[in-house]
Amino acid sequence: MIWKQEVECAGRKELADLQGKQLADLAGYIYNNCEVYRKKFDDAKIKPGDIRTIADIKKLPFTTKEDMRDNYPYGLFSAKQTDVREIHVSSGTTGNPTLVGYTRDDIALWSDVMARCFCCAGAEPGDTIQIAYGYGLFTGGLGAHYGALEMGLRIIPTSSGQTARQLKIMQDFRPRIIACTPSYVLYMAEEAKEMGIDTRNGNWKIGVFGAEPWSESMRAEIEDVWNMLATDIYGLSEIIGPGVAQECTYKEGLHIFSDVFYPEIINPETGEEMPEGQDGELVITTLTKRAIPLIRYRTRDIVCINYEKCRCGRTSPRISKIKGRTDDMIVVRGINVFPSQIEHVLLGIEKTHPHYQIVVDRKAHKLDEVEVLVEVDQKMFSDEIKQLEELRGKIKKEIESVLNIGVRVTLVEPKTIERSMGKAKRVVDKRSI
Numbered sequence: 001m002i003w004k005q006e007v008e009c010a011g012r013k014e015l016a017d018l019q020g021k022q023l024a025d026l027a028g029y030i031y032n033n034c035e036v037y038r039k040k041f042d043d044a045k046i047k048p049g050d051i052r053t054i055a056d057i058k059k060l061p062f063t064t065k066e067d068m069r070d071n072y073p074y075g076l077f078s079a080k081q082t083d084v085r086e087i088h089v090s091s092g093t094t095g096n097p098t099l100v101g102y103t104r105d106d107i108a109l110w111s112d113v114m115a116r117c118f119c120c121a122g123a124e125p126g127d128t129i130q131i132a133y134g135y136g137l138f139t140g141g142l143g144a145h146y147g148a149l150e151m152g153l154r155i156i157p158t159s160s161g162q163t164a165r166q167l168k169i170m171q172d173f174r175p176r177i178i179a180c181t182p183s184y185v186l187y188m189a190e191e192a193k194e195m196g197i198d199t200r201n202g203n204w205k206i207g208v209f210g211a212e213p214w215s216e217s218m219r220a221e222i223e224d225v226w227n228m229l230a231t232d233i234y235g236l237s238e239i240i241g242p243g244v245a246q247e248c249t250y251k252e253g254l255h256i257f258s259d260v261f262y263p264e265i266i267n268p269e270t271g272e273e274m275p276e277g278q279d280g281e282l283v284i285t286t287l288t289k290r291a292i293p294l295i296r297y298r299t300r301d302i303v304c305i306n307y308e309k310c311r312c313g314r315t316s317p318r319i320s321k322i323k324g325r326t327d328d329m330i331v332v333r334g335i336n337v338f339p340s341q342i343e344h345v346l347l348g349i350e351k352t353h354p355h356y357q358i359v360v361d362r363k364a365h366k367l368d369e370v371e372v373l374v375e376v377d378q379k380m381f382s383d384e385i386k387q388l389e390e391l392r393g394k395i396k397k398e399i400e401s402v403l404n405i406g407v408r409v410t411l412v413e414p415k416t417i418e419r420s421m422g423k424a425k426r427v428v429d430k431r432s433i
């Protein structure tokens with residue numbers, strides 16, 4: 001089933017006409033309603049009237065994560081706050097979180113693109129879905145919820161955690177679809193085995209997995225252990241949350257809903273467009289969003305794009321799985337972690353050095369674990385153990401309050417952490433992704 005056939009299967013020319021018209025409307029809307037963008041346009045000597053076709057998008061300036069941070073909380077909004085119906089936050093690079101908001105129409109858009117995702121994955125109206133993404137400020141739970149509601153699924157909103165209960169719900173209510181992070185579904189398989197559940201005869205037949213990068217080998221493992229189809233969903237809260245792109249049952253790239261999220265692939269160094277099919281940074285313009293529309297947002301995700309018609313019948317272009325990042329952000333259990341956040345914390349704590357290392361590991365199907373190694377004054381090691389423990393506890397508490405995930409903190413002596421070119425290596429990612 002294809003949820004919005006008229007756009008998902010549109011010809012390239014037809015789609016370009018629609019995108020061009022929407023971009024022209026967006027340029028006028030954003031120029032008239034958002035001071036920050038008006039200044040950006042003026043600085044680039046662009047008037048909304050200069051934007052007539054989708055090709056004109058190249059005249060427009062980029063938007064970055066730093067723009068979001070610098071204009072926190074409401075600077076990048078185009079809608080009045082009284083028209084905003086929901087807000088979500090995700091972690092920012094330092095200090096302030098990234099705030100996003102939705103008008104009523106934006107929620108309708110979110111519901112629509114998420115419904116397209118579930119159809120892509122093979123869901124049918126009347127199916128039951130277990131949504132085990134976290135509900136709350138994280139966009140995963142509610143985004144999936146709105147889409148499931150829109151397409152007529154029966155929803156079991158378990159949110160994340162409480163694994164034994166998740167498994168009981170799977171057995172008792174027989175949901176055909178599970179939506180959660182790929183590492184969590186593997187973790188649940190381990191728990192299920194311990195409880196004596198035969199996972200290959202479980203009820204989940206379709207998985208919609210995202211919010212963290214994962215590999216083809218992980219997919220093979222999930223499909224094998226649960227005897228299900230495992231599909232990849234992509235999204236980011238700045239653009240809308242989950243629902244930006246989704247694999248169809250052929251699993252040959254993620255269909256990006258380009259009638260509303262216009263994709264460009266650029267060379268991250270020069271900002272120039274990459275030749276079709278080559279790897280580059282994904283840049284997205286939200287053509288129809290109202291509360292906080294973004295023009296040419298630099299996602300920092302490295303992908304390639306394929307414009308060929310898919311075997312499923314959709315013409316929406318397909319992006320590859322994420323091949324890397326242009327910054328050093330890591331995603332752990334659906335949460336964005338920036339090394340700079342930890343640096344920021346350490347700068348505020350005496351007796352520590354801004355030399356640290358984040359080690360991420362995923363041991364034998366357990367959830368991702370984060371260890372932070374922190375260099376502290378040599379003197380601390382000759383003091384009483386109690387003082388060392390107090391300092392460790394303080395660092396752990398402050399890092400956890402900023403990152404919103406549990407971490408293990410290990411204090412080490414100065415110059416213990418490996419340096420390269422004089423700089424400490426900030427991130428060691430041991431997960432096989």
Ligand SMILES: [Zn+2]
Nearest residue numbers: 248310312314
């Ligand atoms: Zn397809």
